[in-house]
Amino acid sequence: MENETENIQPSPKAPKSKGTEEPKITLGMSELSSIIREAVKAAVETSSVESAKIIADAMKESRKPYVDPKQIANEEMMRQQMRATRQRLAENIKLSQSNCEHFQGSNEASDFVGQLSSIVKHRLDNGVVWGICTNCLREFWPTDVDYRKQMSRKSGNRPSQAGIRWFADPAAAAAVR
Numbered sequence: 564m565e566n567e568t569e570n571i572q573p574s575p576k577a578p579k580s581k582g583t584e585e586p587k588i589t590l591g592m593s594e595l596s597s598i599i600r601e602a603v604k605a606a607v608e609t610s611s612v613e614s615a616k617i618i619a620d621a622m623k624e625s626r627k628p629y630v631d632p633k634q635i636a637n638e639e640m641m642r643q644q645m646r647a648t649r650q651r652l653a654e655n656i657k658l659s660q661s662n663c664e665h666f667q668g669s670n671e672a673s674d675f676v677g678q679l680s681s682i683v684k685h686r687l688d689n690g691v692v693w694g695i696c697t698n699c700l701r702e703f704w705p706t707d708v709d710y711r712k713q714m715s716r717k718s719g720n721r722p723s724q725a726g727i728r729w730f731a732d733p734a735a736a737a738a739v740r
């Protein structure tokens with residue numbers, strides 16, 4: 564046992580270090596120190612640019628307020644409910660508009676239907692008389708086919724009026740809703 568290590572011989576195939584050595588060059592102390600200085604400077608510059616970017620990114624990330632995922636899910640649910648409600652409302656309005664005769668009391672909830680129109684007339688500042696039904700919220704504009712018929716009926720509502728503006732081209736101003 565004691566002699567085992569003595570039996571191991573160096574391999575004859577192992578390359579001899581002397582034969583593969585590179586040719587030696589001579590550098591002055593000042594040249595060597597300048598090379599080292601440049602190498603160190605390059606290494607420091609590269610790493611400091613990289614670490615500055617990492618720090619900047621981390622700071623940006625840290626400024627973002629934390630939002631609880633539950634809150635995001637909750638808000639999304641509320642948005643969906645709101646959308647559904649709005650859609651139902653819009654459908655109800657459409658339905659009531661298609662059924663409405665625009666008379667006082669032409670509402671499903673009313674027992675009595677009057678002879679007067681339920682349209683409120685309002686003169687806009689461009690001179691256009693615009694109407695809206697107080698039952699179904701349908702609007703009446705001069706471009707509508709039934710505008711004349713509906714707006715000429717006697718209404719239970721007093722017409723209102725905006726301040727009057729004067730336009731260089733009243734026709735063009737009136738064409739704009």
Ligand SMILES: [Zn+2]
Nearest residue numbers: 663665696699
């Ligand atoms: Zn109506």
